[in-house]
Amino acid sequence: MLNREILEAKLSELPLLQYDFIKTDELMFSDNIRYICETECPMYGKTWACPPGVGSIDECRARCLAFDDALIITTVAEVSDISNIDETLATRGEHEKITRIVRDYVAEQASETFVLSTEACAHCSECSYPDAPCRHKDYMFPCVESHCIVVTDIAEKHGIDFIGGNFVTWFSIVFYK
Numbered sequence: 001m002l003n004r005e006i007l008e009a010k011l012s013e014l015p016l017l018q019y020d021f022i023k024t025d026e027l028m029f030s031d032n033i034r035y036i037c038e039t040e041c042p043m044y045g046k047t048w049a050c051p052p053g054v055g056s057i058d059e060c061r062a063r064c065l066a067f068d069d070a071l072i073i074t075t076v077a078e079v080s081d082i083s084n085i086d087e088t089l090a091t092r093g094e095h096e097k098i099t100r101i102v103r104d105y106v107a108e109q110a111s112e113t114f115v116l117s118t119e120a121c122a123h124c125s126e127c128s129y130p131d132a133p134c135r136h137k138d139y140m141f142p143c144v145e146s147h148c149i150v151v152t153d154i155a156e157k158h159g160i161d162f163i164g165g166n167f168v169t170w171f172s173i174v175f176y177k
């Protein structure tokens with residue numbers, strides 16, 4: 001059983017915007033998100049962090065539901081122009097770094113963790129997909145949408161806010177058991 005007090009003491013030292021503990025049966029999955037990945041995302045089929053490399057919709061759902069518990073976290077970054085994709089994406093690295101630290105804190109008390117985070121993986125200059133396995137499985141966090149999770153639904157259930165204006169709110173889920 002994870003000691004939340006110990007974990008929360010560590011989380012309080014990180015620049016998180018919000019966090020909360022969830023039960024995975026609260027997650028809403030939508031097959032339609034996979035359709036959007038397939039038809040609208042330029043990263044579809046480009047990395048192991050995205051469909052179809054992450055597996056089928058059923059495999060992804062089962063991977064998440066193999067855990068009863070998870071921690072959702074957000075960080076926020078201010079940009080000068082939210083419509084500038086390059087500037088917005090440049091703030092993602094810091095969120096990924098914080099997500100990794102949170103994962104490590106959770107892992108200190110868990111037998112297993114699994115993380116979903118933001119966007120496609122950009123860890124290697126050229127992804128090994130599909131010719132060879134992922135080179136850095138410990139670093140590679142598939143994006144939440146790749147597993148067909150409706151972020152807005154779980155965020156709303158837990159009072160997690162997405163700040164508007166020129167603020168980017170990044171969201172991750174750390175599953176644990």
Ligand code: SF4
Binds near residue numbers: 047048125126137139
């Ligand atoms: S860590 Fe490298 S090989 Fe693995 S998904 Fe990311 S870019 Fe591809």
